[in-house]
Amino acid sequence: MATLSLTINNKFHTVEADPEMPLLWVIRDIVGLTGTKFGCGMAQCGACTIHLDGNATRSCVLPVSAVVGKKITTIEGISTNRTHPVQQAWIESQVPQCGYCQSGQIMSAVALLNKNVKPTNADIDAAMQGNICRCGTYPRIRQAIQAAAK
């Protein structure tokens, strides 16, 4: 066990954890932010996507010791006092079906739009290819990202 200082959603957290514990477990089970989901646990599905220094990153295979000193943002932290425009577009496009993968999808979409304000469909497909949706909501995800970019 080690004492680690983390910055999550612009708040400092001091946690006691095995340095090799995946960040996802720390976020969900120690810090208590459960919006980030566990899907495969093998960096294959994207359900656990968070932002690390602004970049979409899978948290299920990332040791917590590797993120000390970095800025971690979860779905709970993308917008503090209003619905984020990407979340609003998700609502208006009625994207989710079962909903399980959607926080990871939104985190990847927000990271894309922070870097590319006018993505083409090819840009969207490239940025979102690591986020799997078993309900097949991909056309609505693309539609919502295009709507949020307007």
Ligand code: FES
């Ligand atoms: Fe991390 Fe699937 S749970 S990629």
